[in-house]
Amino acid sequence: MLLIPCPFCGLREESEFTYGGPCRDLPAPDGQADAAAWSRALHMGQNPRGPLRELWYHTSGCEAWIEVTRDTDTHEFIQGSQT
Amino acid sequence: MGYSAFSILGHALTANKHWQAAVGTPQMRTSYDAVIIGGGGHGLATAYYLAQQHGITNVAVLEAGWIGGGNTARNTTIVRSDYLLNSSFRLKDFALGLWADLSRDLNFNLMYEPRGYVDLAHSDGELEHFTLRANAMRLGGADAQILTGDALQERVPELDMASPKRFPIAGALVQEAGGVVRHDAVAWGFARKASQAGIHVFQNCPGTGIKVRDGKLQAIETPKGRIACDKALISVAGASTQVAALAGLELPLNSINVQAFVTEPVKPALDTVVNYNAGYSYVSQTSKGEFVLGGATDGYSSFARRGSFERIEDVLARALQMFPFLSRLRLMRHWSGTADIPMDGNAILGPTPVEGLMINAGWGYAGFKATPAIGHQMAELLATGQMPELLQPFAYERFALGAEQDDAGAGPYPWLH
Ligand SMILES: Cc1cc2nc3c(=O)[nH]c(=O)nc-3n(C[C@H](O)[C@H](O)[C@H](O)COP(=O)(O)OP(=O)(O)OC[C@H]3O[C@@H](n4cnc5c(N)ncnc54)[C@H](O)[C@@H]3O)c2cc1C
Ligand SMILES: [Zn+2]
Numbered sequence: 001m002l003l004i005p006c007p008f009c010g011l012r013e014e015s016e017f018t019y020g021g022p023c024r025d026l027p028a029p030d031g032q033a034d035a036a037a038w039s040r041a042l043h044m045g046q047n048p049r050g051p052l053r054e055l056w057y058h059t060s061g062c063e064a065w066i067e068v069t070r071d072t073d074t075h076e077f078i079q080g081s082q083t
Numbered sequence: 084m085g086y087s088a089f090s091i092l093g094h095a096l097t098a099n100k101h102w103q104a105a106v107g108t109p110q111m112r113t114s115y116d117a118v119i120i121g122g123g124g125h126g127l128a129t130a131y132y133l134a135q136q137h138g139i140t141n142v143a144v145l146e147a148g149w150i151g152g153g154n155t156a157r158n159t160t161i162v163r164s165d166y167l168l169n170s171s172f173r174l175k176d177f178a179l180g181l182w183a184d185l186s187r188d189l190n191f192n193l194m195y196e197p198r199g200y201v202d203l204a205h206s207d208g209e210l211e212h213f214t215l216r217a218n219a220m221r222l223g224g225a226d227a228q229i230l231t232g233d234a235l236q237e238r239v240p241e242l243d244m245a246s247p248k249r250f251p252i253a254g255a256l257v258q259e260a261g262g263v264v265r266h267d268a269v270a271w272g273f274a275r276k277a278s279q280a281g282i283h284v285f286q287n288c289p290g291t292g293i294k295v296r297d298g299k300l301q302a303i304e305t306p307k308g309r310i311a312c313d314k315a316l317i318s319v320a321g322a323s324t325q326v327a328a329l330a331g332l333e334l335p336l337n338s339i340n341v342q343a344f345v346t347e348p349v350k351p352a353l354d355t356v357v358n359y360n361a362g363y364s365y366v367s368q369t370s371k372g373e374f375v376l377g378g379a380t381d382g383y384s385s386f387a388r389r390g391s392f393e394r395i396e397d398v399l400a401r402a403l404q405m406f407p408f409l410s411r412l413r414l415m416r417h418w419s420g421t422a423d424i425p426m427d428g429n430a431i432l433g434p435t436p437v438e439g440l441m442i443n444a445g446w447g448y449a450g451f452k453a454t455p456a457i458g459h460q461m462a463e464l465l466a467t468g469q470m471p472e473l474l475q476p477f478a479y480e481r482f483a484l485g486a487e488q489d490d491a492g493a494g495p496y497p498w499l500h
Contacts, residue, residue, distance in 0.1 A: 001391045002383075012306050014393050019383045019498050022337070039483040042495055043335035047324040049386045072338070072384045 005077050008062045020055030020065060022046035049073055085190050106150060109283040114311035115143045117465050118303045120290040121319035122146025124266070124451065126153040127273035127284070127445055128458020129316060129465070131189075134280035136459070137466035142282045144274075145305055147289035147322075147411055151270035154320045155451070157420035159343050159365060159377040161202040161356055162452035164225060165262030167216045168490050170476035172223050173430065177473060178456035179225075179260055185455060191272030193264050194370065199355040200261030201230075201431075203405070205250040209360065213256040220258070221440060228257045241353055243407050250361035250404070263367055264355060269454055293330040293440065300439035314465055316441045321386065321421025323444035329438050334444060336425040337497035340381040341448040342390035342398070343419075345401045346412040348372030357405060364401030366409075374409060376402055380422060380448065382498050390419045422447040427487035428500030432457075432477040435469050441465065442479060443444040447500065 002014040026041050027033030035042075046052075052072050057065050069078040094102055117133065119126045122144045133139040146152075162182060164175035186193045204210040210229070218245040230256035236244055244252050274284050285307065292304030293315070303310045319326045324329035327334050348371050358365040378398030380391050395417070403410050425431055425445035430453075435442050443461055446453065460471045470478070476488055493499040 001338065001393050005253055014499065021496060021498060022384060040333075043482045044333040047334070047337050049325060049338075054384065072357065073386050075385065075387055075389075 002075060004056055004057050005068060006064070006065075006066055007060060008064055009058065012058070012061055014059060018057040018059045020057055023053045023055060023067060051078055063079040093349060097235045100101075105271055106278045106284045106286070109285070111143070111283070111285065111307045111310070113308070115283075115316065116141040116312070117145045118142070118290075118310055118312045119198060120303065120315060120317050121153075121322075122150055122270075122274065122286065123153040123318065123320055124150045124273065124454040125446070125457045125461070126316070126318040127270055127277060127421040128454050129318065129443075129461040130277040130282045130284070130458075131273045132458045132462035133284055133465060134277060135188075136462055139466055140281040141238070143310060144277070144282065144284045144290050145290045145303070146284065146286050147319075148288050150274050150284070151267045154420040154422070155270045155454075156267040157343065157418055157449070158266055158344060158451040159367070159375050160266045160451065161200065161261070161365060161367070162195075162264050163258050164201065164452070165202060165216060165227060165256060165258045165261065167219055168467040168488055168492055169219070169223065170488055171490050172220060172225070174456050174460075174473050175452055176223065176255065177227050177459075178453045179461065181242040181455035182264055189272040189276050191268055191275065193268045193272055195262065195264045197262040199238075199257060199259045201235075201357045202256045202356055204253045204255060204360055205361045206211040206253055210254045210293050213254070217256050226259060228259075230257055239353075239357060240357060241408070242357065242405055246407075248404055250359075261356065264451075266451060269451075271444070274460070290329070292325060293326075295330055295437050295440075298436070298438055300437055313439045314441070315439065316443060316461060316465060318443040318461075320444070320450070321423055323423045323442075327435075327442065327444070330435070330440055332440075333437055334422050334425075334431060334439065334442075336431070336445050337384050338386055338421050339383065339424055339447075339498055340385040340387060340390050340419050341377070342377065342381065342417065343377040344395065344396055344398075344414050344417040345369070345373040345375050346409070347415045349374075349412065352408070353406070359401045359405055362397065362401055364398045364405070366402050366406060373415065374412065377448075380424070380498060384498070386421050388419045388421055390417075411464075420448075424494050424497035424500050425449075426482060426495035426497060428491055428493060428497070430477050431479055432461075432474045433464060433479060435479055447497075
C-alpha cells in the first residue's frame with residue numbers, strides 16, 4: 001500500500017486516490033505546435049525507471065489534484081513539489 | 084537427444100547423471116546475422132522460427148537474467164483470442180492454432196489445455212457488448228458462445244450465481260479453445276530447440292549498448308563483447324523503454340506492476356478459466372491443484388516488481404464473489420512482473436526509425452497467449468525484411484498517425500488498459 005503525501009491532508013493511503021498518470025508537458029494551445037509535437041507530448045517520454053513527476057487525485061479526501069515525485073523503482077516519495 | 088518415456092527410463096538407470104543441458108554455453112562470435120535482445124518466450128520463439136521456418140541459425144539471443152525469469156514465467160498462463168478488434172483477434176487466433184501442435188514440434192510437453200475461457204458480464208449492457216465481440220469472433224472463423232442462466236451454471240457448476248452481489252452475473256462469453264499453457268515450459272521448449280538448431284542463447288548477458296550510425300544499426304554491445312550485426316530485435320517486455328533508449332528511441336508506453344498469486348493445492352474443483360470483469364479477477368486451477376489468481380494492474384507506473392496489498396485484497400474479494408469456497412484456502416506464493424503498456428493498450432511491432440532495428444514491445448499483461456504467433460511473424464520480418472500483414476496494424480508509426488488499436492477504448496492512459 002502506498003502512503004501518498006497529500007500537501008493538504010498529510011500521508012494518506014493509496015486507496016483514497018485516483019491515479020492521474022505522469023505529468024505531461026503539453027504544448028501551449030496556441031496553434032503554433034505541429035502534429036508531431038503534439039503526438040510526442042501525448043505519447044512519449046514519460047516512463048523513467050527512477051524519479052517520476054506524476055498526478056494523483058485525492059478522491060476520498062480533499063478532492064485536490066496533487067503533484068508528487070515518486071521513484072518508480074523503490075516507490076519512495078521524494079518530497080518537494082505541490083500543486 | 085529427444086525427450087521420451089524411454090529417455091526418462093534410460094537416464095533413471097544411470098542415476099540421471101547424463102542429461103544434456105537444454106541450453107549450452109556457447110562461445111560468442113564477433114558478428115551474427117541477427118541478434119535478439121531478450122530471452123523471454125517471445126525472443127526465444129523468434130529464434131526458433133528463424134531456424135525452423137527460414138533456416139537462419141547464425142543468431143544470438145541475449146538474456147539479461149535467466150531463461151524464463153521475466154514475464155514469460157510470471158504470467159497466469161491464460162491463452163485465448165476473444166478480442167474485439169479484428170487486428171487483435173487475428174494475431175491471437177493465429178497463436179491459438181499454433182499452440183495446438185507445439186508440444187510435438189518442440190518435443191517438450193507445454194501442457195496446452197484448451198479447457199475453455201469464461202468471461203463474465205455483469206450487466207445487460209456488458210453482455211450485449213460481449214455478444215458483439217462473440218459475433219466478431221465468429222465472423223473471423225473462431226468459435227464463441229454466449230451463455231446465460233442455467234446454461235452458464237451447468238458450464239461452471241462451482242460458480243456462485245445465486246447469492247446477491249454488488250456485480251451480479253448477467254452471462255458470459257465462452258471460448259472453448261481458450262485455456263492454459265505451462266509457461267516456463269514454453270521458454271525452455273523454444274530455447275532448447277533453437278539451441279539444438281545452432282542458435283546461440285546467452286544467459287546473464289544483457290544488451291548494454293546499441294550502436295547506430297547514419298540511422299542504421301551497426302552493432303550490439305554486451306559484457307561478453309561487441310557483436311556486429313545489421314539486424315536486431317528488441318524483445319524485452321518490462322525493460323522496453325530502457326533498451327529502446329540505448330538506440331535513442333522513445334516508446335509510447337508506461338511500465339506498470341502486475342501481480343499474481345497461487346493458493347495451496349487442493350483436489351480438482353475447477354476445470355476452466357473464469358474471469359470476473361467488474362474490476363478483473365481471473366481464476367484457474369493448475370494440474371497440481373493450486374488456484375492461480377490474477378487481476379488488473381496495480382494502476383500506477385512502477386518497475387518495482389513488488390505489489391501492494393491494495394490489489395491483492397481487491398482481486399481476492401472479486402474471486403470470492405465467484406467462488407466463495409476459495410475463502411477457506413491460504414495463499415502460498417505471490418509475485419509481480421513489470422508490464423509494458425502502450426498508450427492504446429496494444430503491442431508495438433515491427434521496424435523502428437533505426438534501419439535494421441525491430442521492436443516487439445507493449446504486450447503488457449496480455450502477451451503470453453501471442454508468444455508463438457509473435458515468434459513466427461517476427462522471424463518472417465527478420466528473414467525477409469517485409470512486414471507481415473498480421474503485424475501491420477501494430478506498427479510503431481500508428482501513434483503519430485492517429486491509427487491507435489484500442490480494444491478497450493480507454494484512451495492514452497496505460498494504467499487504465
Ligand atoms: C502477473 C502477470 C500475469 C500475466 N498473465 C498473462 C496471461 O494470463 N495471459 C497472457 O497472454 N499474458 C499474460 N501476461 C503477459 C505476458 O507474461 C507478457 O506479455 C509476455 O510474457 C511478454 O513477452 P516475453 O515472454 O518475451 O517477456 P519476458 O519473459 O519478460 O522476456 C523479456 C526478457 O528480456 C530480458 N531483458 C531485459 N532487459 C534486457 C537487456 N538489456 N538485454 C537482454 N535481455 C534483457 C528480461 O530479463 C526478460 O527475460 C501476464 C504478465 C504478468 C506480469
Ligand atoms: Zn488531500
